[in-house]
Amino acid sequence: MRKTIFIIVIIIFIGCTNNNIPTVSNFPTIILQSGIEKTIDLTKYISIIKDVTIEQVEGINISYNAETKLLKLKADNNEQLIVLPMVINGEHLSLLLRVNPMIAHTFTYQPNNNESNIVVMGQFNDWSRTALPLYDKDNNGIYERTVYLKPQRHEYKFVLDGVELIDPANPVFISNNIGGWNSILDLSEFKSEPGGKIIKEKWEKGMLTYYFVSPQDQSSLEELILIHDNSIIDSNNFRIAENGLISVDYLKLGDGVLRITGIDTKNRLIPENITIVKNGKPLNQVDHPQDWHFAVLYNLMVDRFLDGDKSNTVQVKTNNLSELANFNGGDLAGIIQKLEEGYFSKLGINSIWLSPLNKQPDSAYVEWIPPNRKYTGYHGYWPIAPRTIDPRYGTETELKKLVELAHSQNIKVILDFVSNHVHEEHPYFKEHRNWFGNIELPNGEINIRNWSEETRLTTWFDEFIPSFDYASAPEAIDQVVDDAIWWLETFDLDGFRQDAVKHVPHAFWKKLTAEMKVKFPKKHLYQIGETFGSDELILDYVNPGELDAQFNFAIYFNARGPFTSDNTDFSNLAKIIENNLSTYQPINLMGNITSSHDQLRFIGIADGQVSFSDNGTERAFSNPPSAVKHESSYAKLANFYAFNVSISGVPVVYYGEEIGLMGAGDPGNRRPMRFNTDINENEIKLFNKITELNKLRSKYSALALGDLEIIKAEGPLLILQKSYFNEKIIVAINNGSLEQSIEAEIRYGKLKNLLTDEIRFINDRKFALNIPSYSYGFYKVL
DSSP states (O other), X not given: OOOOOEEXXXXXXXXXXXXXXXXXXXXXXXXXXXTOOEEEEGGGTBSOOXXXXXXXXXXXXXXXXXXXXXXXXXXXXXOEEEEEEEEETTEEEEEEEEEEOOEEEEEEEOOSSOOOOEEEEEGGGTTOSSSSBOBOTTOSSOEEEEXXXXXXXXXXXXXXXXXXXXXXXXXXXXXXXXXXXXXEEEOGGGSOOOOOEEEEEEEETTEEEEEEEOOTTOOOEEXXXXXXXXXXXXXXXXEEOTTSOEEEBOTTTOSEEXXXXXXXXXXXXXXXXXXXXXXXXXXXXXXXXXXXXXXXXXXXXXXXXXXOOGGGOOOOOOTTOOGGGSOOOOOHHHHHHHHHHTHHHHHTOOEEEEOOOBOOOSSXXXXXXXXXXXXXXXXXXXXXXXXXXXXXXXXXXXXXXXXXXXXXXXXXXXXXXXXXXXXXXXXXXXXXXXXXXXXXXXXXXXXXXXXXXXXXXXXXXXXXXXXXXXXXXXXXXXXXXXXXXXXXXXXXXXXXXXXXXXXXXXXXHHHHHHHHHHHOTTSOOEEEEOOOSOHHHHHTTBSTTXXXXXXXXXXXXXXXXXXXXXXXXXXHHHHHHHHXXXXXXXXXXXXXXXXXXXXXXXXXXXXXXXXXXXXXXXXXXXXXXXXXXXXXHHHHHXXXXXXXXXXXXXXXXXXXXXXXXXXXXXXXXXXXXXXXXXXXXXXXXXXXXXXXXXXXHHHOHHHHHSEEEEEEEETTEEEEEEEETTEEEEEEEEOSSSOEEEEEEOSSSEEEETTTOOEEEOBTTEEEEEEOTTEEEEEEEO
16 A cells, blocks of 8 residues: 655746846755765856855765865765755855765785786776775785775776776676676665655646655655755745645745655655746646757767768778768758658657768778778768868758758757867867877877776877867867857757767866857757766766756666566666666656667667677677567567656657667667668558657656656566656556566556557556557556
């Protein structure tokens, strides 16, 4: 049984009339790991800082540097919620701090080849090759290092005198997706049992109603904390009725973000509930269809999409250059053609992400790493000019026409922007060599694709792809930011997909975002970045002063396994989902993918032709997968996408996923797109499924913004409930080869199948569903 306590928020709204850029942006809940110091850069949230006063609170060590604007916090080992009062520029604010407990784990290694420099690295330290050395302090021949870690699964390996090695004493390991392996340390057993949840129940006449769902142990709410923007709603502004109802007077608050959290009777933290209020109502797709929370993003590689103008198709002619690595002919004219045909609108797409359009080299280059294959810049990531469209893609006139046509169909357009590097033919590298770093490290090592934490801001992607050294050349930041603004202004773009975010310092992102807000004060220009690393590293760039979002690789890397499998078990994914909601907040703009131009094509793995342990690039050249062999592979892809449209964030369709385009890794995951008569019956069926899922996402706010409850995650069955006040959706996914039956409790009377319009009545507060093999269902609670 679910015990419920109703929480009512009474709202009387006053519209915001100040269109100026706010001085103070909303702070999220700050997550602290017990015993570990966290540094917060206040300039990510506050554009102008004149004075700061911070109260000392029990249980937190606090220091603030007025010169650097860095706030440092360190908590003790207790799981708790702490309100930190601050006064910034005379404005009273409250930061909510959530302290998570950590687990002490000792890594050990016994040398057998006289290794002397032994280091452990992993997701927990962003794969730093120097930060955590092991020592033999008691001279017993065993090197040790104790590290405080989150109670979850971690990937790691040792570095022995510069050579990477999985833990020889640990038999559990996993592919690292680039041809190697990582050891696995699972500390999930130390995680405390979850407490209850606060769920959105009803919106009516200025009333927001929530209820508390008790966990299995029937604990209840002990303490409740409500925050509007950066202000605690104190006890004088709300009351708790004897029946558990909580009412809040919103008379002086207006639009903003309402966060509700608390502690249960077993002293466990209640997951945060977020409501965005806009124009006097909870944010919804009817009133705000162009809000980025309701975006469905189509990611296309221009050269591989459609050749609409044969006259500009120019391939590089040289020996030993594979067609996979050459220009294919796709261009802006091809995208315009598909816009005119209504392809994207039919598919349910309302946002398009274009790959980079900068002019590329006219010749091929040999990749530095073995086997030293030749490549061209067909993909757009080797810019040789800052403000020139490659003629093989098209013209400025065509890009303007593309954006104008897309906007006329209520489709936004964002551009992939390359800020980390240029090609050696670029005038910036030729004329301003001091803007770029050196390819050699001080020890003489070649610094190419060295992804460790120590070199992530300096490493080059290849010997002909120099990376900016922004830290030493602030004038380079100014120039590249000006270039970015030029693209936005000239072509009326709606934002950027930002490449290689973690390889670019924060100073660049803060400068760019500040300029964007000044130039376009009334337009929300969306910025989504790409960072491979820990949750902490990814989130370090997601804030009001930098990016709106990054791709949610924590979900992707943990979801693709069960969705591609013939023996699916969703039980571990359930834990990942709950942790992800806590880490990235229950409402976010993170990107949710099924594949990408950097990852293995999903359907190749689902079809059993490619494995996660394969070197995807080598497979693309030497042993590419053939046509899809199993009809279930298409259904698995549809199921994965059904999951993505059901969770918070922006669902992303990588071009070709809508038909199950086959491939391995780069460049085999960038095969030419196929249309019309080149599509078979199974691909048409998948296209129709992706279409219906996109249209469900665009119609029901609950899928994007609703509170997520996992009703069941066991074996191939995943049942979710999304609740957004008056709108509640149940999502049922069966990723197995057999029909599955489910019976669960629900508080309401009827279910409507959103795919068939069938009405199902609920008896004794329970519903029963039969879910066919490899299928999904969406049901609205009536």
